[in-house]
Amino acid sequence: MEMTSYDDGVPSWVDFSSPDVDASVDFYTSLFGWTADEGAPETGGYRVCRIGDHQVAGIAPQMQPGMPPAWMTYVNMSDADAAAARIKDNGGQLFVEPMDVLDIGRMAVFADPVGAVLGIWQPGTHKGAGLVNEPGALCWNELLTTDVERSKTFYGAVFGWTATTSEGGPGGTYTEFKLADRPVAGMMPKPPMMPAEVPPAWGVYFAVDDCDAAVAQVEKLGGAQFVPPMDIEPGRFAVVSDPLGGVFNVIALRS
Numbered sequence: 001m002e003m004t005s006y007d008d009g010v011p012s013w014v015d016f017s018s019p020d021v022d023a024s025v026d027f028y029t030s031l032f033g034w035t036a037d038e039g040a041p042e043t044g045g046y047r048v049c050r051i052g053d054h055q056v057a058g059i060a061p062q063m064q065p066g067m068p069p070a071w072m073t074y075v076n077m078s079d080a081d082a083a084a085a086r087i088k089d090n091g092g093q094l095f096v097e098p099m100d101v102l103d104i105g106r107m108a109v110f111a112d113p114v115g116a117v118l119g120i121w122q123p124g125t126h127k128g129a130g131l132v133n134e135p136g137a138l139c140w141n142e143l144l145t146t147d148v149e150r151s152k153t154f155y156g157a158v159f160g161w162t163a164t165t166s167e168g169g170p171g172g173t174y175t176e177f178k179l180a181d182r183p184v185a186g187m188m189p190k191p192p193m194m195p196a197e198v199p200p201a202w203g204v205y206f207a208v209d210d211c212d213a214a215v216a217q218v219e220k221l222g223g224a225q226f227v228p229p230m231d232i233e234p235g236r237f238a239v240v241s242d243p244l245g246g247v248f249n250v251i252a253l254r255s
Contacts, residue, residue, distance in 0.1 A: 001133045006076035009159040009179050011141040012128030013074040013121055014204045015058030024059050027221050027242050032136035038198045050188040054130035056137045068198055069246040073141045074119035080106045083120050090157045104212040112154050114147045118246055133207060140205035205249040211236040214250045
């Protein structure tokens, strides 16, 4: 699906903070068939990845050496400063105050009250991912949290999300965040098999044609599988990591 704009409160972009941008570019372009644009000098080495002419994700040099490599989700907001004020008012912590990124957009980075890190994106010339829900492109964003109810309250206040929780999922329940009746993100309790030291976090899902083949390719390229391919209602998915330790999900969506 091609995208030219996003409603407020909808995840619109993801990027990877890497200690070795060239190695990450090699891995993800080989896995997903992306090309990676060389950024202008003023972008600080940020690489925009594409499928054809469509921007789909970013790979950025790690700003704080020693931090774990990680994928970041950004939620579209037409007023980043107003969103930042709501974040503070509702118990979140701003790591990066709203700031302009050239003419590309305005961004902020924060942690919710439970500790999961998320970004805000106020679009300028960059509107977000130009392709979603297609092989190689972003298709879902999901929060693992240690406090479902507190997270529901916080994200409802900040983004206007409503939350519908049902039984099922590795954590025992699964929550869909919605705008009106449109699902925009998911949430589940951190599964008990995950180590205690793993903090709450937002995860990203990329669509693939064949989940098992994608996992095999991840391993061939030096990555690893954390959760082997399994069938769930939306399709067949797995949790994997790249060779640097960045964790992400792949899913073959049901047609």
